[in-house]
Structure formats: C-alpha cells, structure tokens
Amino acid sequence: MQTIQLKKFGSVLVSRPAGLEAFNAIRPQLNPDVPIQIDFDEVLTVTPSWLDEFLTQLTDYNGGKVDLLPTNNASVLAALPVLGEARKDFVAATVLRAIKRMKDLE
Amino acid sequence: MGIELQKTGHLSEELASLLTLVAAEIGDNSFAHNVGNWPDVPGIFYAYDIAKRVIVLADRGRGVKATLQQVRPNLTTDVDALRVAFTEIVSGRDPEKRGNGLKVVRNVVESKEIGLLFRSGIGLVNIPTGPGLMHIKMADGNVRGTYVVILF
Numbered sequence: 001m002q003t004i005q006l007k008k009f010g011s012v013l014v015s016r017p018a019g020l021e022a023f024n025a026i027r028p029q030l031n032p033d034v035p036i037q038i039d040f041d042e043v044l045t046v047t048p049s050w051l052d053e054f055l056t057q058l059t060d061y062n063g064g065k066v067d068l069l070p071t072n073n074a075s076v077l078a079a080l081p082v083l084g085e086a087r088k089d090f091v092a093a094t095v096l097r098a099i100k101r102m103k104d105l106e
Numbered sequence: 107m108g109i110e111l112q113k114t115g116h117l118s119e120e121l122a123s124l125l126t127l128v129a130a131e132i133g134d135n136s137f138a139h140n141v142g143n144w145p146d147v148p149g150i151f152y153a154y155d156i157a158k159r160v161i162v163l164a165d166r167g168r169g170v171k172a173t174l175q176q177v178r179p180n181l182t183t184d185v186d187a188l189r190v191a192f193t194e195i196v197s198g199r200d201p202e203k204r205g206n207g208l209k210v211v212r213n214v215v216e217s218k219e220i221g222l223l224f225r226s227g228i229g230l231v232n233i234p235t236g237p238g239l240m241h242i243k244m245a246d247g248n249v250r251g252t253y254v255v256i257l258f
Contacts, residue, residue: 012108014130016138044108044119045126048210049134074120075127078214082206085195 002034003069004058007042014045019053023061032062040071048079052091055083059090066090068098070105077102107154107161114156117258124214125258128222129154129161131207132254140167145250161256169251170226184227188242192224192231212240221257225249 006013009022030036036058040046059066071077084095108126111117117125129152136150147166154161167173171187181187192212195205212233215222221235230245235257 012126012130015134044112045123045130047127047130047134048207049131049138052206074123078124078127079206079210082195082210082213085206087195 002030002036003039004036005039005041006046007039011042011044013043013050013054014047016049016053019050020057022050023054023057027061030061034062035065035067036062037067037069039069040073040076043073043076045075046073046079047075048082051076051079052083055091055094056089059094064090064093066094068094070098070102110156121218121220121258124218125161125220125256128211128214128220128256129163131211132224132252132256133163135207136163136165136167136252139173140165140251143168159258161258163254163256164252166251169249170229184229185242185244188224188226188229188231192240192242216240219258221255223253223255223257225253226251 004026009025013019013022055066068076068080080095080099084092084099107129108122111122111125112119133150133152140148145166145168149165151162151164169184170191171181171184174187174190175181178190181190192208195209211222214220215233216239217237219236220233222231222233224231225245226249228245228248229242231240231242233240
C-alpha cells in the first residue's frame, strides 16, 4: 500500500491546475500496480476542483486502486457526495467507498 | 486567508475550512472560465476582513450565462444560467469532467452559518447567513462578470 499525505502539497489545496500539478509531481514515486490510500491529516481545505482533478488523474493511473482514509475534514466531507454523484468512473467508486466506510465508522 | 481564519480563535476549524473552500472555488472559477477570454480587465478582485466577517470577490469576465451558453445554447437569461450553475453538474468547459464546485458551495452555504450573495449579469443568488435555502432572482442592475459577497 502506498500512502499519499496531502499535507505535503500544502495546507490549502485549490484549483484543478494545482491538482494536476500535484499528481504530476508525485507520479514518479508511485507504482501503478500497488493500491494507494489518501491521507487528509493536517490539511485545512481541499476544494472539490482540486480533489476531483487529483483523484481523476490518480485513479486513471492505477486503475482505480485508490482509497480515502477516514477524515473529519469539513471541506472533504462537503465535497465527497457531489464528487460521487451522477458519474460512473473510478473517482465515483473511490468516493462512494469512502463515504460508506466513514458512515460505517459513525 | 484560510490560515488566518484558522488562527483567529473565533472560528471553528470546520468553519475556517468551509469558508476557504467557498472563496477558493468561486475565485478559481473566475480564472478557469475566463482564461484566454477576458473581455477587458483580466484577473479578480479579492478582499476580506475577518473582524467584519466578510469576503468579497469580483471579476470582469464573461459572466455565468456566456460561459454556460457554450454547452447550453438555449440558456437565455442570467437567472436561468445561475440556476443551472448552482444546481446541475455541468461545465462551460465541457467535455472536461467538471462543474461540481458551485454545487458544493451551495450545499455548504445552505447548511452552515455562511451567507452568500452571488451576482452575474442581472441575475442574483442569495443564501442567507445561518442555515437557509438558496433564492435566485433578477437583480436591480447589471454586473459584468461576477460579484460575490460571503458573510460569516
């Protein structure tokens, strides 16, 4: 399992270009055959645009083997339901798994 | 701004996170939907006063209607364009997979102690501070581009 700590990209993660740049920066360190988990600790805000772009690139890269670690981050919790809505792609699958896991933990 | 909000001590971590999300999504939209197409003055106006609990963003871009007409040519009014922007997952940059930012903004503002005034053209979106639903109507005057006030 590979863990990506989003705090290493900054405390406030904004915009699609920045999400794409974050993926491009970390891609050389990733093995596309190994599942990835995303850690939101110590991040203040992730915007839906940044997260959508980052997850889209990441899930396309490794075939959807991405999971989101449970978090109380308000911006992430606000974005997830919308990101999982009305689409049938790896991002939706990843997001819906995360939502279900977090609900099960409540 | 996000870090300043976090450090004030008067706001919860949750509110600081969500206010930053709202301002950032709206501000990013100004650039994302106008790059290469600024009618006159490029860029956005962005100011905030934490003591007064207000954030203001404005741009002189094409506005929401012109942006969404690229994918919804049948949109004829600013009010309809704002309704689509805040309720549907659609983007003026189709076929890119986008268009969810303002939906999240609406969900956040409607459910938290955050107020939003969003004007574009002669359309106006108002969501009251304190949990409350969105209302969209025609404004008294025209705003070229967008003009946004966030209260908290």
